[in-house]
Each structure stands twice: as C-alpha cells, then as structure tokens.
Amino acid sequence: MTITREPTAAGVAIAARKVAEILPATPLLPLEIDGRTIWCKAESLQPVGAFKIRGAWHRLTDLDEAQRGAGVVGVSSGNHAQGVAWAAQRLGITATIVMPVDAPAVKLASTRALGAEVVLYDRPGGEDRDEVARRECEKRGAVLVHAFADAWVIEGQGSTGIEITAQMQALAGGAPDLVVAPCGGGGLTAGLALACPDARIVPVEPEGWDDVCRSLVAGRILPVDPFAPPTACDALQTPSTKPITFAVLKQRCSFGLVATPAEVRAAQRLAFAKLRLVLEPGGAAALAAVLAGKVELGERTAVVLSGGNTDAEAFVRVLAGED
Template sequence: MNIDLIRAAAIRLHGHARRTPLLSSQFLDDIAGRKVYVKPECLQHTGSFKFRGGWSALSGMDPEKRANGVIAYSSGNHAQGVALAARMHGVPSVIVMPSDAPALKIENTKALGAQVVLYDRDTEDRDEIGARIAADRGLTLVKPFDDPLVIAGQGTAGLEIAEDANALGLENIDVLVCCGGGGFTSGIALACEADAPTLRVRPVEPDGFDDVARSLISGKIERNAATSGNICDAIITPQPGDLTFPIMHRLCGPGLVIRENEALMAMAQAFLRLKLVAEPGGAAALAAALYRPDDIRGVGVIVTISGGNVDPAQFAQALATLD
C-alpha cells in the first residue's frame, strides 16, 4: 500500500466523486479553543466517504470479474458506496448488512439497486455469510476497509485535506478521523505523509469500541469485546485491519475516544453552525475536537465528518441536546 495507489485512485475518481471543501465556523472555534476545519464527507455521494473506496475498488477491478457482480458487508455506508458504484458500472451487487443497521441505510442500499441480505451481528459471522454467497454466485468481495483499492479510494480525501491545508498554511496540527477498521484513517495518513508531512493523523472512536486506540498503545491488533451496542454504528468494527493497522501504527498519533452524548452534541453543533447533517459515527472526530481540547495539539485542528446517514428520530435526539 503506497501513495501511488492513492494518486491512481484520484485519477479514476475524477469526475465521479465530489471534491469536498474545508469548512469553518467561529462558533465551533470558540467551543474548541482553536480553529476548527471540517472536511464534510457527509456531502459525498451516498452521504459518506465510502463512495470513494467503492468506486476505487470497482473501477480498479478486472473488467471480467467486475461483470459477474460484487458483494460487500457493511452497516450501511460502505453498503451504499459499493451499491452506487456497482449501479454506475452496470453490474449487480449483494450487500450483507446487520439487521440492527439504521433503517435509512438499509432502505437506501436497496434503492440503489443492491440485494440486501440481513444477519444478526451477535450470533452470525458476516465474513462467513459473505464468503458463502460470493462462492455460490461468483461475486467479487469488496471489503469495507482492508483492501488496497478501498484504502486508496479513501486516501483521496487525504490528498484534498493536504492540498487545502497547504493552501491555508496549516502546519503541525492534528487531523482527527472517524475510525472503524482504519481504511479512512490509514488512507488519509498515507496522503498526508506524502503531501503535508507536518500534519498528524489521529483516529477517533466511541467509548467501548476503541480497538484502534488500544492497538496503537499495545503495538498489536486488539479486538473489541462487543460488536454492537453503541449509536456510532458506522465506526464499530471487531478490530483494525491487517493492512490498515501497520499503516496507522507507523503514521498515526494516539487515538481519541468519545462518549455517545458527545457525538450527539457534535451532530447538533454541525447542524447549527455549519448546516451539515452528521450521523453519530460521522460526528466522532468533531466531538473530539470540541470536547477533548486538552488532548489535541496545535492552534488549529482538521476533522472529518465521515457520514450523514442518520435516521430522523436519532437526528431529533441529537438536536434535543441544544435545549
């Protein structure tokens, strides 16, 4: 995995993915006690950065394999990214999703043309289900994070962050990334290493599902005790990836951990101050910037809002924190 793969993915994504900006608000700066720059991947196609990886994987796939169709497993954002990329390439897709995924994500994935197969994440193994269906139907698996082409696609957001940071003269500050298995984090870290090396990328995870933060401390892959039970569903994975963890271990600063109520408050602030809709997992990095200021270095901070696919009832719960 290297910067050349990310640059190649950027070429394939050109004209297909949205080039999201860095946004700011004085109100957020006042809460954080430093300048806050927000990378709003909630504005990306399908409402999350995952379209980048989905398109990168399918566009970089052998055409004959791609024509047979693809399969992916996801709680919703990778599902939608792969489903849209498959539809745009004119090939079938099957998505294995946990039955407790937000209803909006399940319905959106179906609406994008994918066949959705639901499973119980506490009693069934999604890897086994996906492998069996792939073998039966001759489908190619597009992993959610532990795949070079997927990491490369996610890393294109890092190229944009580095370009914008350099244009603004930003140096020696943290880049906080909402982190599940580490595809987004490792891709951004590789891009920043190449194009903005004074920036330090740091993963942000929810309390109780901080496998990456713990792995960075121990130097080996740590696994979460549970696989569900937090509103930040988009960034809950069993453990870091075999490909992503070595990259994060080499390039990333210490992980940050946020609480559920902080994610909800960050969602409300993103809406109130930037007019952005974020889902809980997608707001984790902003929550760390706003409510963990003593753990961040520099006069400014860059954060990703990685996704905005939130059910209306949960969004209302977030807005209620403003009362």
C-alpha cells in the same frame, strides 16, 4: 474471490484523480473553537452521504471484465454499502451487500434503492459478518469489496486527504499538520496516513468500541470486548481492525481517542447549529473528540465529518437533547 496487495501513497494519488473525474471536492468548512480555527471536511455531503463512495469507486473501476461480470460482495452497516451500490450501479455491476439486521432503516432503504441485493446477518446475535460475506462470494464467484481490509478501498478513502491538503493550502496557508478522523476498521485513517505523510493522524472511536486505540497501545491487533455496550455510532461498530490496515496505522498513529455518547451528540448539535450539517453519530466522532479538548490542536487542524446517514427521528431526538 479475494485479491490482496498493499496500499500505497502512489495508489492514493491514482484514486484521487479517478474520484476527481466524477465528483466535486466536498467542502472544507472553517469552524472557530475557543478562538482557533479548525477545518471540517464535509464528507457527509457526498452523493451517498459518506466518504465510502471514494474507496468503492477506486475498487470497482479497477476490476477486469471477468470480475465485473461475476459481481461484487460488500460488508457494511450502511455507508460502505451505499458506496459499493452506487459505484456498481454506475458501472453496470451486480452488487450484494451483507448488512446487519439492526442497521439504520435509512441505510438499508438507500442501499436497496441503488439496486443492490441486501443479505442480512444477525449482528446482535454475534453472527460473523465476514463469514457470511465469504459464503456469498463463494456462492456467486464474486469479488469481495471489504469495507476497510482492501488496498484499493484504503487508497480510495485516502483521496479525502489529497483534497484536504489542496484545500488547506489554498485556504489556510499550508497543508494540515493534524488530521482527526472517525475510525471503525481503520480504512479511512490508514488512507489519510498515506495521503498526508507530514501530518499527525489521530483516529477516534466510540466508547466501548476502541479496539484500534487499544491495539495501537499494545502493538498488536486486539478485538472489541465481546460485551461491548450498544453504540449509536453504527458506522464505527467493527469487531476489529485487520492486518492490512493495522500495518499502516501502527507506523503513523501514535495514539487514538475515544468519544463518549454525550460528546458525540454535542458534536452533532454543534455541526447542525454552526455548519448547517446533518451528521450521523459515527460521522461526528472526530469532531466530538476535538470539541471535548482530547487532542492538542495543530496550527492547521483538519477534522473529517465522515457521514450524515441518520434516521430523521433519531436526529430530531439528538437536537432536542432527548438522548
């Protein structure tokens, strides 16, 4: 079962109030870059290690009793999976998550530990995850909770921007004029655009998976190249954005940026050294672009550190400079 409507700024405000009732605001940490301060939003410190808990909570708390009884199906490489599983467990809702066979082990284990059933699909083999999710929804009569093509999810992710604005007004003397964020399907970026209407919003994608960047230039949705290279940024590895997200992005984002693997690893190392944070590759993408000088900083720049769910062995290799 799918339910559609358009995301709104009013919906973001509602989501922010709902999230604030159950979760403390994540820290906004100052970081000096070439003599200027940027403000890093540590979403990696959420209970599930990523911002995805926001959209999942807003979505699931708006289900009626019949929908809750039927359960939900999510599609994710791991962060949205954990967000949906966390919210479902807290609300007593059955959750099924469609995940790729090559998802990081830590994300698979955490999703299952939160009580969700995991259905695997063959991402390397080109299996369509949305089609797998559709079949699961039909089989179970469940509600689809899409990772980014869902109004409630977009609004929930936008609550990040509400928090950033309040924190920067207190710490930096005003609301952000630039927000740089990792981008996969565009749910977070679209939510930030609704939450921070006066700020420039810049999405950052991993090299080879820059479909949103290219779509913004073309003015229409373009998919990832079928021969896109492997990327460590599994959280940002989406085939294409969707109309519901692109409708917001094309109005508010004039361009996007691409972070290379080396730039992402450098950002992971710096975040660990300077901020004492563990970031997964996708969670470090926005910081990577900023550190590489790919965007002109504003007077009050916010950078979203979107997730920290990385396998320990992989992170050790990054810190050691082996990758």
